[in-house]
Every structure is written in C-alpha cells, then in structure tokens.
Amino acid sequence: MDLMKSIAIAASGLRAQAGRMQVISENIANADSTATQPGGDPYRRKIVTFQSEMDRALGARLVALGTVRPDASDFQVKSEPGHPAADANGNVKYPNVNPLIEMADFRDAQRSYSANVNVINATRAMIARTLDILKS
Amino acid sequence: MPIPSVAANAYANVARLGAAGLGTAGTAAGVAGAADASSFGALLKDALGQVTEAGHRSDAQTRAMVAGKADMVDVVTAVSETEAAVETMVAVRNKVIEAYQSIMSMPI
Numbered sequence: 001m002d003l004m005k006s007i008a009i010a011a012s013g014l015r016a017q018a019g020r021m022q023v024i025s026e027n028i029a030n031a032d033s034t035a036t037q038p039g040g041d042p043y044r045r046k047i048v049t050f051q052s053e054m055d056r057a058l059g060a061r062l063v064a065l066g067t068v069r070p071d072a073s074d075f076q077v078k079s080e081p082g083h084p085a086a087d088a089n090g091n092v093k094y095p096n097v098n099p100l101i102e103m104a105d106f107r108d109a110q111r112s113y114s115a116n117v118n119v120i121n122a123t124r125a126m127i128a129r130t131l132d133i134l135k136s
Numbered sequence: 137m138p139i140p141s142v143a144a145n146a147y148a149n150v151a152r153l154g155a156a157g158l159g160t161a162g163t164a165a166g167v168a169g170a171a172d173a174s175s176f177g178a179l180l181k182d183a184l185g186q187v188t189e190a191g192h193r194s195d196a197q198t199r200a201m202v203a204g205k206a207d208m209v210d211v212v213t214a215v216s217e218t219e220a221a222v223e224t225m226v227a228v229r230n231k232v233i234e235a236y237q238s239i240m241s242m243p244i
Contacts, residue, residue, distance in 0.1 A: 134231055
C-alpha cells in the first residue's frame with residue numbers, strides 16, 4: 001500500500017535528521033576543544049551530507065546520511081601565551097565552529113524532523129479515514 | 137510490509153466467502169451454512185495469523201529498544217504498522233460478522 005510506503009519514506013527522513021542532529025551536537029559540544037600538545041590542531045568542525053538512495057524492496061527513493069566531511073575552513077587563532085596548547089608565539093588555535101551557524105543548522109534539523117513527523121501523522125490519518133469507509 | 141498483504145488477503149478471503157455463498161445458494165440451507173462456517177473460520181485464522189506476525193515484529197523491536205539496540209524510529213513505524221493491520225482486520229471482521237448476522241436473521 002502506498003500509504004505505508006510514505007510512512008517508511010518519512011521514517012528515513014527522521015533517521016537522517018537524527019544523524020544530522022548528532023553531528024551538530026558534536027560540533028557544539030566541541031566548540032572549545034583545543035589541541036592537547038602545544039601548536040597542535042584543535043577539533044575540526046564536521047559537515048553532514050545527505051544522499052537519496054533507492055530502496056528496491058520499497059520501490060521508492062529514501063534519504064540517508066552521506067559521508068560526514070570535515071570543514072576545511074581556517075581555525076580561529078587567539079593569543080593566549082599561558083594556554084597549554086599555545087605554540088612558540090603564544091597563539092592558540094580554536095575550532096572553526098561558529099555557535100550561531102550550528103544553532104541555525106539545528107533549528108533546520110528540528111524543522112525538517114517536524115515536517116517528516118507531520119507527514120507520518122497525516123498518512124496515519126489517511127489510513128484511519130480509509131478504514132472508516134469500512135466501519136460506516 | 138505486512139499491511140498490504142493482510143488487507144489484500146482479507147479482502148480476497150471475503151470475496152471467496154461471498155463467492156462460496158453464491159455458489160451454494162441453490163443447495164440445501166444446512167450445507168451452505170456448513171461451508172460458510174468453515175471458510176469464515178479459515179478467514180479469521182488467516183487474518184489473525186498475519187496480524188499476530190506483525191505484532192511479533194513490533195514486540196521484537198520494542199524489546200530491542202529497551203535493550204538499547206534499536207532505533208526509536210524503527211519501533212514507532214513497526215508499532216504503527218501493527219496498529220493499521222489490527223484495525224484493518226477488526227474492520228473486516230466486523231463487516232463480515234454483520235453480513236453473517238443479517239443472513240442468519242433472514243426469515244425462511
């Protein structure tokens with residue numbers, strides 16, 4: 001039945017957004033993680049990608065998390081000579097995580113998740129309405 | 137997907153039930169009643185078996201979830217599949233029993 005298919009497709013969207021949320025929370029949690037040795041590289045921000053994949057059994061295109069790639073942008077450099085991770089010039093590299101961007105991303109993930117939940121609810125209502133024909 | 141098969145089989149069984157009733161309409165009432173009873177029982181047994189299977193699947197998912205091995209999304213979809221299967225089965229059963237009762241209350 002097509003209605004059960006759309007529930008399965010929306011469920012794949014839920015799974016993908018949950019995976020994205022995991023990466024975003026990793027970025028936020030590690031926003032201040034510096035290197036352990038002097039002059040080393042700190043935590044590098046991760047970016048999720050989504051890809052559409054064909055499910056042969058279902059005959060529909062589901063969404064799945066693609067590879068999680070590192071963000072190649074530059075680290076923030078601050079002058080903190082007393083810091084354990086400071087290099088010879090007293091500079092410390094901080095992660096290239098911008099909390100504002102992460103906030104926007106997680107709002108986006110939240111909204112996409114809600115959209116998929118709404119699809120599931122609407123589909124369930126349609127199944128129930130169809131069964132009502134039999135009950136009346 | 138258990139739902140399409142459950143629903144399709146249930147409808148097919150109802151159709152067969154109807155066809156059997158029509159086929160035996162000309163024979164003695166007792167024989168027709170016996171044939172109806174056996175196919176109605178088979179229909180219920182078939183539909184129940186498949187719904188129970190869907191229920192087992194959602195049970196297994198819930199147990200895996202409690203053990204921390206399953207995704208919550210999988211549990212929710214399995215349970216809603218079972219719910220739809222049970223509701224379809226109950227609706228078909230009610231309809232069939234209604235038809236059976238209206239036949240039984242027919243004055244002869």
